[in-house]
Amino acid sequence: MNPRGNSLPGRAVRASARPRNVAAVVAVATAAAPFAAASMPDDVCWPMVGGDGLRTGVTAAAGADELAAAWTVSADLQGRVITFVGPSAVVCSVDAVMALGWVMNGPQKQYFLYAIERGSGAIRWAAGVASPAADSWSAPVIDAGNGTVIATMGKTVAAFDIATGAARWTRVLGRNIVNASALVTTDLGVSNRLFITQFDGFGEAGLLTCINVDARLGVANPHDPGEVVWTAAIGGSSGNSPAYADGVVYCSSIGQVFAAGRVQAFDARSETEPAPIWTAVVPDHGFYGGVSVAAREDGLFLYAASYAFEGGIDAARLLKLDALTGEVVWATPCNRTASTPVVLGDGRIVVSGGVWGYGTVPSVEIFVDEGASVSRAWHSVLDTWADDGDEWIEEGEFLALGGWSHLPVVAGGGRWLLAGAIAPSASIGSAYAELFRIDLDLLPPLGTPSGPADRSFITAHAGLSGSSPAVADGNVYSIGSGGLRAFGERTPAADVSGDGVVDIEDLYWWTQGRGARDVDGSGVIDEADRAALEQRVRRGELEDRRR
Numbered sequence: 001m002n003p004r005g006n007s008l009p010g011r012a013v014r015a016s017a018r019p020r021n022v023a024a025v026v027a028v029a030t031a032a033a034p035f036a037a038a039s040m041p042d043d044v045c046w047p048m049v050g051g052d053g054l055r056t057g058v059t060a061a062a063g064a065d066e067l068a069a070a071w072t073v074s075a076d077l078q079g080r081v082i083t084f085v086g087p088s089a090v091v092c093s094v095d096a097v098m099a100l101g102w103v104m105n106g107p108q109k110q111y112f113l114y115a116i117e118r119g120s121g122a123i124r125w126a127a128g129v130a131s132p133a134a135d136s137w138s139a140p141v142i143d144a145g146n147g148t149v150i151a152t153m154g155k156t157v158a159a160f161d162i163a164t165g166a167a168r169w170t171r172v173l174g175r176n177i178v179n180a181s182a183l184v185t186t187d188l189g190v191s192n193r194l195f196i197t198q199f200d201g202f203g204e205a206g207l208l209t210c211i212n213v214d215a216r217l218g219v220a221n222p223h224d225p226g227e228v229v230w231t232a233a234i235g236g237s238s239g240n241s242p243a244y245a246d247g248v249v250y251c252s253s254i255g256q257v258f259a260a261g262r263v264q265a266f267d268a269r270s271e272t273e274p275a276p277i278w279t280a281v282v283p284d285h286g287f288y289g290g291v292s293v294a295a296r297e298d299g300l301f302l303y304a305a306s307y308a309f310e311g312g313i314d315a316a317r318l319l320k321l322d323a324l325t326g327e328v329v330w331a332t333p334c335n336r337t338a339s340t341p342v343v344l345g346d347g348r349i350v351v352s353g354g355v356w357g358y359g360t361v362p363s364v365e366i367f368v369d370e371g372a373s374v375s376r377a378w379h380s381v382l383d384t385w386a387d388d389g390d391e392w393i394e395e396g397e398f399l400a401l402g403g404w405s406h407l408p409v410v411a412g413g414g415r416w417l418l419a420g421a422i423a424p425s426a427s428i429g430s431a432y433a434e435l436f437r438i439d440l441d442l443l444p445p446l447g448t449p450s451g452p453a454d455r456s457f458i459t460a461h462a463g464l465s466g467s468s469p470a471v472a473d474g475n476v477y478s479i480g481s482g483g484l485r486a487f488g489e490r491t492p493a494a495d496v497s498g499d500g501v502v503d504i505e506d507l508y509w510w511t512q513g514r515g516a517r518d519v520d521g522s523g524v525i526d527e528a529d530r531a532a533l534e535q536r537v538r539r540g541e542l543e544d545r546r547r
Helices: 504-511 527-546
Strands: 018-020 069-073 096-105 108-117 123-128 141-143 148-153 156-161 167-172 193-198 206-212 228-235 243-245 248-256 260-267 278-283 291-296 299-305 316-322 328-334 348-353 363-369 374-379 409-411 416-421 434-439 458-463 470-472 475-480 483-487
Touching: 096 148, 096 483, 108 148, 193 228, 193 248, 206 248, 228 248, 228 260, 243 291, 248 291, 278 316, 299 348, 316 348, 328 363, 328 374, 409 470, 416 475, 434 475, 504 527
Parallel strands: none
Antiparallel strands: 018 278, 069 483, 096 108, 108 123, 141 148, 148 156, 156 167, 193 206, 206 228, 243 248, 248 260, 260 278, 291 299, 299 316, 316 328, 348 363, 363 374, 409 416, 416 434, 434 458, 470 475, 475 483
């Protein structure tokens, strides 16, 4: 590496994989059209990283047309400055945004999970949580079925009432959780589960952990909320958020550091420690990020991108695996990452990766899954690079976008890419500093450079924000150096009863003159509030019919 800058793309590192323990009982989720995604997150909320258990990071919601902040939260109710966990993602229910941050309590940092009203930016409640390990940026997860939001900090998994912040249950694990974010299932009847990985960054003692979230119900669910149902050994483990589809949980791992990574599938319904359905061993490439799951008309597939400790901007690998067998369908060079591939419904895959230094730079790449092969359609570094003549990729010569700790979102069902940028001088735990809205339909054709004067595909930009965003309705939420910011029109505060859900009960309360009746935030309670509330309640009815 040239000390003045970063190297050109390095030599491709040959990668191969061979599945072992091949067995499958998974039902293949087929789609109605080629490349169709298995599902898409409900466009009125964003309950977990990636939108739902598939982790595809795609939503039908359009997101904000203009990235003009509707509100910013940067201080708590006591006026203390909140420093939100830098690269962490936020999640949101119908009415509240959930984010992790800390304030100074005397000489000590004190960490909280914050619930913030989507309509006004007012802090609804703050619940104390454990401190993160190793600057972890694990995000919370919403369990809507039980009305809780769950934080995974340090060794602690803690559930809080989504309406009040009251503690529901707590589980202390044997190992820390680092950079991985939990998922909660919604389709296992009365025995839904939370899945999270436990850390072992340089050994082989990492674990995939299954925790019950539903109420005990005899033989149908013989576990209390928060009880560990099982753990499974997965090798080296860090940042590897699991994914889920059709009763199967999928998990990547570092495997053996500098030797061989792994991707594995487990029966999510198991009541005892399950053996893997299959294990794919990937020589020379370990995974510090999660997997995403998507259905094509020819089957169900996983996508995972690896990390590399040396080499240029193509030293890592993006892989596609058959979800039935673990067989690697294809592998292609990409930038090193601890993020999760974003999988669109038309075959495109977005990968955010890279760091400032160590032979690489931040980037966002777009690939096209062509079935048995793959091609790269756009590279935010190579396709915007304007060299100063020394043939080194350097700061200021390209569009700085993405990064190894960043998970972009594609909104509008495949039209709008929302991606952040991190400052070159930022530390590992820093928030991203800029947020971009890119029209994917306006990207130049493959191989066509777009210099600094030709970036019309950037349709909106905002500073002081940019960490992994959440998108719901016409709103975008993101942590940044300026705090937690909301972009788009203010969302009506429709939870009149304050019970954490929006339903017909809220309309009853409004009519009876009870609760938070200023739904549209105008300062006046009138028929406009009722109309906004009714529209919100009936939208929920329509969503239920679709499901």
